[in-house]
Amino acid sequence: MKLLARVLALFRQSGELKPGSGMVSGVIALALALLCLLGVAAFHFPEYLSTPELRRQYSVDALRQLMLVALLLAGGLSLANIILGRQRWLSGTALLAVLLAVAAGGPQVPVGDFPAGTPYIGIDWFILDLLGSTLVFVLLEKRFPLYRDQPVFRVEWQTDFTHVLVNHLLVGLTLLVVNLLVHRFFGWAFYAPLQQAVQALPFALELFACLLVADLVQYWTHRAYHELPFLWRFHAVHHSTRVLDWMAGSRLHLLEVIATRVSILGALYVLGFSKGVMDAYILIVGFQAVLNHSNVRLRWGPLKYLIVTPDFHHWHHASDRAALDRNYAAHFAFLDYLFGTVARSDRPFPEKYGVLGDYMPAGFLKQQLFPFTWREKQDAAPADHEDSR
Ligand SMILES: [Zn+2]
Ligand SMILES: [Zn+2]
Numbered sequence: 001m002k003l004l005a006r007v008l009a010l011f012r013q014s015g016e017l018k019p020g021s022g023m024v025s026g027v028i029a030l031a032l033a034l035l036c037l038l039g040v041a042a043f044h045f046p047e048y049l050s051t052p053e054l055r056r057q058y059s060v061d062a063l064r065q066l067m068l069v070a071l072l073l074a075g076g077l078s079l080a081n082i083i084l085g086r087q088r089w090l091s092g093t094a095l096l097a098v099l100l101a102v103a104a105g106g107p108q109v110p111v112g113d114f115p116a117g118t119p120y121i122g123i124d125w126f127i128l129d130l131l132g133s134t135l136v137f138v139l140l141e142k143r144f145p146l147y148r149d150q151p152v153f154r155v156e157w158q159t160d161f162t163h164v165l166v167n168h169l170l171v172g173l174t175l176l177v178v179n180l181l182v183h184r185f186f187g188w189a190f191y192a193p194l195q196q197a198v199q200a201l202p203f204a205l206e207l208f209a210c211l212l213v214a215d216l217v218q219y220w221t222h223r224a225y226h227e228l229p230f231l232w233r234f235h236a237v238h239h240s241t242r243v244l245d246w247m248a249g250s251r252l253h254l255l256e257v258i259a260t261r262v263s264i265l266g267a268l269y270v271l272g273f274s275k276g277v278m279d280a281y282i283l284i285v286g287f288q289a290v291l292n293h294s295n296v297r298l299r300w301g302p303l304k305y306l307i308v309t310p311d312f313h314h315w316h317h318a319s320d321r322a323a324l325d326r327n328y329a330a331h332f333a334f335l336d337y338l339f340g341t342v343a344r345s346d347r348p349f350p351e352k353y354g355v356l357g358d359y360m361p362a363g364f365l366k367q368q369l370f371p372f373t374w375r376e377k378q379d380a381a382p383a384d385h386e387d388s389r
Helices: 002-012 021-044 061-083 088-104 124-142 157-169 169-190 194-197 205-229 229-239 254-271 277-293 301-305 311-316 336-338 362-375 378-385
Strands: none
Touching: 002 088, 021 088, 061 088, 088 301, 124 157, 124 277, 124 301, 157 169, 157 362, 169 301, 194 205, 205 254, 205 277, 205 336, 229 254, 229 301, 229 336, 229 362, 277 311
16 A cells, blocks of 8 residues: 555656666656556457557557567566665566556457447557657757756646646547537538649648648637637636646647637648648647647757747747747748747747746646636736736
């Protein structure tokens, strides 16, 4: 019981893991082992725990090999720590999770035929995206840090990690709702000759057009979120993070996620972009959104006037009064130059991030409820944001 309490306490802590103490390797081993346990569950119940859109893209055999590597790594790290006497409570728990995953079938769980069309949560999407994003972005943040002292498990990481988790698990529900709404609101505008003309464009031009249309819609919906007080209550959730890193961009109100996607995908649907271009767009939007919130400092040169970089989007999250309601674009920085909303400063990065007054509660659920409860609790706060414009 004491061990369980100690492991659970780990999830409530934040701050740097002391290097050389067995904490870093222990946490990696535990995280990998827990993901393997989730993966084994997804092998057992693929109809409920895997994402149909993703299943078409990967081979189950490759996933089995990936799980084997993860199990070996988690088992090896935790065994080494146990032998060396480093954080035995942590590595012992990780080893227990590895053994449980193996006992439950590990990478060998047979996956037979299963019915299509079942309601599901995207466990596979969560595991794969978390592994990939952690690997790419944590390495980038360590190699090119903007704030060198900012730890991976920084303040309120739990809140943003929950946003990441829920966004991934609800992928099926969001896709369903967004598709229904896109057809409901934009179905009337379906015009085949327009779609054929768009699809006749060369790939690069079609992709550029797709990103430009998406960003024009995004720019104006985003600006509306800032300028209309009712919408700001929802968008304030995204701005409430005081620390920016690869997880921070996922802090979003679910209704905002749905509304923004419906307006962007609706416009793209009406224009009829081809499947290849849409796939590329989804990859780019996912990568750029995470990168732009990351704790990185890279040299962009003149590119920074053209595309949205982390430098540019960090200013969007600044709580310096002069930078409020600036830098709305998500792909092309020139849109803000065009519409006169670019943040100007003689400093390369802002000093403080977050909402003025810091009125947002921590915790996923409280943030989802915030737009509906702020009036009673936080009368002055969102008005403060309006005054500052
Ligand atoms: Zn914003
Ligand atoms: Zn942002």
